[in-house]
Amino acid sequence: MNQTYNKKQKINQLLVILIPVLVTQLGMFSMNFFDTTMSGHYSPEALAGVAIGSSLWIPVFTGLSGILLAITPIVAQLVGGKKDHEVAYNVIQGSYLALIMAIIVMIVGAFSLNPILKGMNLEREVYETAHDYLVALSFGMIPLFVYNVLRSFIDALGKTRVTMLITLLTLPINISFNYVLIYGKFGFPELGGVGAGYASAITYWLVTIISIFIIMKQKPFSEFQVFNKLYGISLRKWKEILLIGVPIGLSIFFETSIFSAVTLLMSNFDTATIASHQAALNFASFLYMIPLSISMALTIVVGFEVGAKRYKDAKEYSWIGVAMGVTLAVLCGIVLYLYREPIAGIYTSDANVLKLTAHFLIYALFFQLSDAIAAPIQGALRGYKDVNATFILSLISYWVIGLPFGYYLANSTDLGAFGYWIGLIVGLAAGAIGLSSRLIYIQRKKYSVVKGNLG
Template sequence: MYPTKTLKEKIRLFMIILIPILITQVSMYAMNFFDTIMSGKAGAADLAGVAIGSSLWVPVQMGVVGILMAMSPIVAQLTGANAHEKIPFTVQQGMYLSIALGIIVTIIGAFLIDPILSMMELEERVRHVAKYYIITIGLGMIPFFVYNLLRSYIDGLGHTRTSMVIILISLPLNILFNYIFIFGKLGLPAFGGIGAGIASALTFIINLILSILIVHHIRPFREHRIFKTFLKPSLKEWFDQLRIGIPIGFSIFFEVSIFAAVTLMLSVYNTNTIAAHQAAINFASFLYMIPLSIAMALTIAVGFEVGGAKRIHDAKVYSYLGITSGIIIAFIAGSILYLFDDQVARLYSENPEVIALTKQFLFYAIFFQFADAFGAPIQGTLRGYKDVNITFWMSLVSYWLIGLPSGWLLANYTNLDAFGYWLGLIIGLSAGAITLFGRMQYLQRKLIRKYS
């Protein structure tokens, strides 16, 4: 990261940060994408089982990753303030915290998997796949959390291409592991959808090993000597990081878990409906990696500008640059969903009923990805300002008190049926985007008055 003066310089630097993040995020989600596609080829029950398992695992996974994402704005602001000597201690405590969170989630999950699945009206094969998909992917949970902490540190320094390299190495391995464990190659049994969980866990471990080697041996990371001397855990530092990370994590959790809640509510429908919903949400989420990447790039750029010389105007320019980029991407993504719905649906299943239902779900996805493309960059901007508490409450109200109840009413009291939940998603995401935009404008005016 470095200061910029002209809009052209800002666009250039923003793209230098954004493109590797985008490739990284798309590649990371490609793991889930291939999990879903390859599980679907094993059968509708395997696809539905992975859908249920993912709906329980992903919100928790992303919520914890959101907490650990606090490392990016912290490191970005320390870098902007030229306080490099504080970074090693901060990163080490973040690693300890990520391990502690992983242990807590594992213990809680061990007690809740069976009771939650028992409450759902699932076919026996779907329940079996969902349970053991969660168990197997959970074996890589702690490595996954530590890797994401190190990735946030790497990205916070502005070296987003390093994260890109790691994921581009591990993605082909994930696909290979899927092929081996889902379909039973090299003399192993065919695990079906459960094999996708095994493949993901192995990939998480590889990601962690690669990130440790890079941070320890390659400049500029090795200059911080993260792994040279380990200091004792500091609960004070944990709480300092949690004070920023928990609102981020819960904001992400509320957004991601509303999709999971919809999947769980759809469990009362038949297996083909669940499978079609999972296929459509999987591809729509794949497209969401673009605005999410813009948000992560904005967190770094805005955090750097406000952390050093309090360049509030420059931070504002970056925020609107990101929002504009998100809106442009939304038009492109919407066109893809509209024009290639049949081709997308056939990626996931050969079942004619699943294909037809998937295409209907994809039509609704066109509209809620517009709200995502506008709202996600704003969230990234606010995280760069370390303004995270208000976004937590806005997310809670928008997604859970507006979006989900609206979807339930539309699904149960209109002829929309399962599609009513997706219309509720559109309402909730739109409400969140509008309120977040108002918060961003208020904060920017406040900071300009303070530092001008």
């Protein structure tokens, strides 16, 4: 990355980093997207089973992998501050931590998965698909967690195009394995929705192996000599990573788990409602990759500028990112409203599920604007390493405001399942307002420091 001197240069540099991040996020999300859509065309039960399995897995993974995102602002600030010699040590310690986290998740899952699923009112086939899908996915957990550290390192250097190319290379592999394992093609067993879990696990291994090879062999990554030295475990460094990463992970967990909680609460509805809810939520999550990518790009550029003590530039980047997010959200909202029925048809050919999905998609429109504000601001705050307030705001917005309100509407009014979605919209809006206030406070505080130094 380079220092910028005007708004045009900042927009250009942000786009150079953002576009590959967006393509990468869409590619990574597409694995879950194709898991859902291809399972949905196998049977409604397969779609519902994968939906339940994903609802249990996604908040756990995103929350814990969010901890590992601490590597991005750490490396970005080290590079911005000309401390390149410290980068490799931080990346390796992050990789050790990722390995331990993955092992813990698998152990906990082995003891808790059956009790959780048995506590839900699921049809037998849906229960079996959800269970076996998660077991299959577990074979790829270790490489997936390690990859998050390696990707954070690559992206922190501003080389987001590299992770984009890795994702684009492996996505067709994931789709191919989905096809042969879900439907039983070319002599492979017909596994239904479970096959999607094995396909994703295989893909996670390939992504990680390719990333390691690139970091070892290609410049500028090879110049940091990440894998050239065997470092001992440093609990002190783990503590530093966790102090930054845990609030990030909790913030992401509170946000993603609210959607999963809604899906689990909706297990009392029929299979068609569960399937249509998950299909609409899956597409809304697909659109969320836009503000999420802006968020990740802002963490990189804001962290770089803060590391170089250019606080005014960091502030300008922050609000340019928010403006981008809102503009794109409006455009996506228009497309979503006009084409909601064809979009629903991507997920299912069942007439009842298709009709309900199109209805849920109308509510997804209102997710976009709040996400367009909240996600970029979260990314900017992470660039400042201001992470504690974010998870508190997420907890209050989603779990204290959004979920209770949605539960009330769903169970005490005629809105039924749609009441949960209204609750989610209210929670997201509350989060956007709180985060905006926090960013304004932080930037004023940082700017006053600069003025004091100049005086």
